Amino acid sequence: MGAFRTLDDAGDLSGKRVLLRVDLNVPVKDGVVTDKTRIERVAGTIGELSRRGAKVVLLAHFERPKGKRVPEMSLAPVAPAVAEIVGLPVGFADDCIGPEAERTIATLGNGGIVLLENTRFHPGEEKNDPDFAKALAGIGDIYVNDAFSAAHRAHASTEGLAHLLPAYAGRAMQEELEALESALGAPERPVLAIVGGAKVSTKLELLGNLLRKVEGLVIGGGMANTFLAANGVEIGKSLYEPDLLDTARRIMAEAEKTGTEIVLPTDVVAATAFQAGAPCETVPVSAVPADRMILDVGPDSIAAVNAWIDRAKTLVWNGPLGAFEIAPFDRATIAAARHAAERTRAGRLLSVAGGGDTVAALNHAGVADDFTYVSTAGGAFLEWMEGKALPGVEALRTKAA
Numbered sequence: 530m531g532a533f534r535t536l537d538d539a540g541d542l543s544g545k546r547v548l549l550r551v552d553l554n555v556p557v558k559d560g561v562v563t564d565k566t567r568i569e570r571v572a573g574t575i576g577e578l579s580r581r582g583a584k585v586v587l588l589a590h591f592e593r594p595k596g597k598r599v600p601e602m603s604l605a606p607v608a609p610a611v612a613e614i615v616g617l618p619v620g621f622a623d624d625c626i627g628p629e630a631e632r633t634i635a636t637l638g639n640g641g642i643v644l645l646e647n648t649r650f651h652p653g654e655e656k657n658d659p660d661f662a663k664a665l666a667g668i669g670d671i672y673v674n675d676a677f678s679a680a681h682r683a684h685a686s687t688e689g690l691a692h693l694l695p696a697y698a699g700r701a702m703q704e705e706l707e708a709l710e711s712a713l714g715a716p717e718r719p720v721l722a723i724v725g726g727a728k729v730s731t732k733l734e735l736l737g738n739l740l741r742k743v744e745g746l747v748i749g750g751g752m753a754n755t756f757l758a759a760n761g762v763e764i765g766k767s768l769y770e771p772d773l774l775d776t777a778r779r780i781m782a783e784a785e786k787t788g789t790e791i792v793l794p795t796d797v798v799a800a801t802a803f804q805a806g807a808p809c810e811t812v813p814v815s816a817v818p819a820d821r822m823i824l825d826v827g828p829d830s831i832a833a834v835n836a837w838i839d840r841a842k843t844l845v846w847n848g849p850l851g852a853f854e855i856a857p858f859d860r861a862t863i864a865a866a867r868h869a870a871e872r873t874r875a876g877r878l879l880s881v882a883g884g885g886d887t888v889a890a891l892n893h894a895g896v897a898d899d900f901t902y903v904s905t906a907g908g909a910f911l912e913w914m915e916g917k918a919l920p921g922v923e924a925l926r927t928k929a930a
Contacts, residue, residue, distance in 0.1 A: 532926045533706060534697045536577065539671065543582030544639055548669035549574065549699065550686050552676040553589035553607050553644075562610035566905060567678075572614045574675045574699035575642060579617060582639040586669060587611070588625060588648055588686045590679070596652030608644045619644055626651070626664040634668055648686045655684050662689030675699025677706070678906035680921030681913075691924035698925050706922065708902035709913055712845050712881040713742055721841035723834070723865065725750035725848030726886065729773050735847070736780055738916040740787050745837045747792040749850035749861070754823055756781070756793055762814050765799060767823040792837060796827030798851070798858060805855050825851030825858040834861075835868045838878065844869055846882035847914060849890040863894040870899035883910035 551571040556563045578585045592602045605621055612619035618641075622633035625645035633643050648654045653661025662685040666672075672694040674680070679687050680702075690696070698706065713720075720743040724732055729752045739746055748756055754769040759777035784791045793814075799821035800809035811827040812818070826834075838844060846869070853859035872878035882891060883904030891897040904910040909919060 533703070533922075534925060535703045536574070536673065536697055536700065539673075539695075539697050541581075542578060542671070545583050545670045546586055546634060546637075546668065547578050547583040547671045547673055548586050548588055548665065548690065548694070549578065550588045550672070550674045550676045550679070550690070551575075551699075552678045553587070553604060553611070554591055555607060555610070557606050560606045562607060565610055565614055568607075568611055568614045570701045570905060571675045571699065574673065574701055575611070575615050576617070577700065578673070579615075579640045579642060583671075584634065584637040584639065585642040586634055586637075587619075587642065587644040588665070589644070589676075590649040590654070590684075590686070591647045592649075594647060594649050596649065596655065598650045602647055602649075604644060604647050611642075611644060615642070617642055622646060624650075626661070626668065630668055648684075653685055655682075657683050657685050657689045659689065661685045662693060665690055666693040669694060672696045673699045674921055674925060675701045676921070677702050677904070678909050680906075680919040681909040681917070683920035687921040688924045691921070696925055702922075702925075704902070705904060705906070708881050708904070709910075711879060712843055712902075713914065716742075717842040717879065719744035719841050720843040720845065721745040721747065721837050723747040723749065723844070723846045723848070723850070725752060725850050725862075727751040727768060729755045729770055729777060732848070733776065734915040734917075735911060737783075738914065739845075740780070740783055740789050743789060743845070745790045745792060745841065746784065747834050747837065747850075749794070749826060750848055750852075752848070753794055753826070756791075757814055757823075760793075763817060763819070764814075764823055765817045765819050765821045767799075767817070790837075792833055794823075794826040794830040795833065796829045797823045798825040798827055798860075800824050800858070803852060803855065803858075809857070824855075826861045831861050831864045834865045838865065838869050838872055841878060844878055844880040844882075845914065846880070847884045847887055847911065849886055853886075853890045853893060859890075859893065862890050866891050866894035866896050870894075870896035873901055874899055883907075883914075 608621040620643040751768040759774040850861040853862040880900040
């Protein structure tokens, strides 16, 4: 890991109070966790700390209570789900600082685990208040951050604590950082990026950073419509951003300078409406009917994307190629995802994907488990791809021994 301290550097943890920052912001319905993916991601770190004799103290946020105690945003229902996944008892404390937290931690034996209440019940959390960070530090001996998805926030439990206690990356954080480094830091070339989504405006910094790091850039989704329009293509009723046409042209001009090949659709699936069963047809991009909207790319475009996947040694994916939520506009995304998965399984491609829609699309295609790494982090994954420094990561990078 180079500049990042991991649990391999932590030494003897027996009897140490380890404050483990995790992301347990999971969906809960009627008091039951309905998706345990984020818990599964950190289960390995929790189990390892327990086996090494640490007193494992879980710190996490849940939703946005804005510094106030909101009963509906308590982490209490999450503790049983953590216990189920980890296979060990998990206690719960009704606060994350103060007497209640201190008493609960004091009762832990070596290897014991407790989940503390929502850190965001305190206004000092999101403000990264030094006094709140000190209060958290006072209940622990060592800090471990395993919440990459919250690492782009400079909060007390994600950044402030790392300056007050010996700090290390947990196994999930380590895996994420290593995957991203292999994809964009020192990748095997050529590198292909697939970037989709509705709006260019949300991905400007990402596109700018990728132009300096990849050989091929596939632009899909509603974003592609803006680029097509910038090239003078008539796109009918398709979603696009008319105020960003000049920006799209600048990006394409910059790609020429950097030698990056931008791959835009050559044929598309055009429909009368974005709804299931809407009449649709596949047409060249030069023949989109005026009363129709582009909702997916066609077979020729899929073939071009797959040909690039065949050439690439490294793939970074953020955003679907079409409106994958509704069939048949999911065909291109499924086809490309399955082709990338096949190449990955064959050992010919390192594939890293992330972002909420991307994860949903890969799950929809049934190949999320076949990619080299799929990040469940949303904003943090995007900011890393944009080339930004993440406060929670930088604190681990610069932490002295």
